[in-house]
Amino acid sequence: MQSVGYLGPEGTFSYHVARKRFGRSGKLIPCAGIYDVFEFIKSGKDRLGVVPVENSSGGTIFETIDCLVENAGRIHIREELSLNVKLALLGRRGARVRHLYSHYVPLQHCRSWIRRSLPGARTHETRSTALAAERAASEPESAALGTRDAARRYGLDVLAFPVETDAPNITEFIVVGREAAPAARSVKTSLLVMLENRPGSLFDFLGAFRAANVNLTRLISRPIIGKPKSYLFVVDLQGTPSRPAVEHALAAARAAASNMIRLGVYPVRKMYAS
Numbered sequence: 001m002q003s004v005g006y007l008g009p010e011g012t013f014s015y016h017v018a019r020k021r022f023g024r025s026g027k028l029i030p031c032a033g034i035y036d037v038f039e040f041i042k043s044g045k046d047r048l049g050v051v052p053v054e055n056s057s058g059g060t061i062f063e064t065i066d067c068l069v070e071n072a073g074r075i076h077i078r079e080e081l082s083l084n085v086k087l088a089l090l091g092r093r094g095a096r097v098r099h100l101y102s103h104y105v106p107l108q109h110c111r112s113w114i115r116r117s118l119p120g121a122r123t124h125e126t127r128s129t130a131l132a133a134e135r136a137a138s139e140p141e142s143a144a145l146g147t148r149d150a151a152r153r154y155g156l157d158v159l160a161f162p163v164e165t166d167a168p169n170i171t172e173f174i175v176v177g178r179e180a181a182p183a184a185r186s187v188k189t190s191l192l193v194m195l196e197n198r199p200g201s202l203f204d205f206l207g208a209f210r211a212a213n214v215n216l217t218r219l220i221s222r223p224i225i226g227k228p229k230s231y232l233f234v235v236d237l238q239g240t241p242s243r244p245a246v247e248h249a250l251a252a253a254r255a256a257a258s259n260m261i262r263l264g265v266y267p268v269r270k271m272y273a274s
Contacts, residue, residue: 005040005049011130011150018050056170058105077264079175086162091143101132102145109165181266190263208252
């Protein structure tokens with residue numbers, strides 16, 4: 001049975017996605033943080049991990065990006081998953097809510113609803129929605145924003161579902177592992193790129209894809225540790241090196257870069273519902 005680490009504890013949206021993707025074919029292992037998921041993968045053979053990489057309103061999960069950068073060439077992106085997140089208010093029926101716990105992203109998504117529906121409640125950030133539910137279960141006059149599944153796990157009632165959000169709430173996840181994904185069904189490529197610190201280097205790199213009519217879907221810059229004012233880039237593009245246009249673009253981009261490492265060539269699965 002495949003061992004799959006995820007951002008735990010049980011009841012998080014990462015758990016929800018991992019369970020939907022791997023079902024009974026995987027042994028799901030909760031990890032305390034995203035860094036711990038990567039360490040879990042490195043500590044055993046044939047292990048996989050499920051981690052969030054971007055939220056449609058909260059933005060990029062930089063801890064995941066930094067872990068990909070740190071482990072470039074050793075851990076590969078194997079799949080992209082996504083979840084249409086529907087939040088629930090978890091608490092005790094009939095009790096007043098003075099404290100509301102959740103991860104910072106749900107708290108951002110539901111700001112208008114919180115002000116309107118829970119006036120006077122103090123909000124508190126937690127590392128995950130599951131920890132928020134655990135905290136709410138241990139304190140009087142407390143509630144949490146999280147998954148309906150977490151209500152059952154922590155003995156809480158579902159007080160409202162779905163909680164209204166200020167914008168669509170789509171979270172993107174990746175499956176990572178020590179082996180590269182099989183070529184079949186792959187539709188996307190991710191790269192780690194380092195450029196020379198000179199005028200026009202980024203323009204030259206991006207121009208390779210424009211000239212080949214290859215679409216870039218993500219461009220993230222991160223500082224290079226130990227080199228002030230120096231940056232590297234994580235780049236996602238549609239297509240794989242098996243396509244002539246992508247192969248041509250990658251060859252031209254490589255000539256414009258001081259270093260370029262492939263983070264993954266992988267399939268994108270259909271969006272899950274929560």
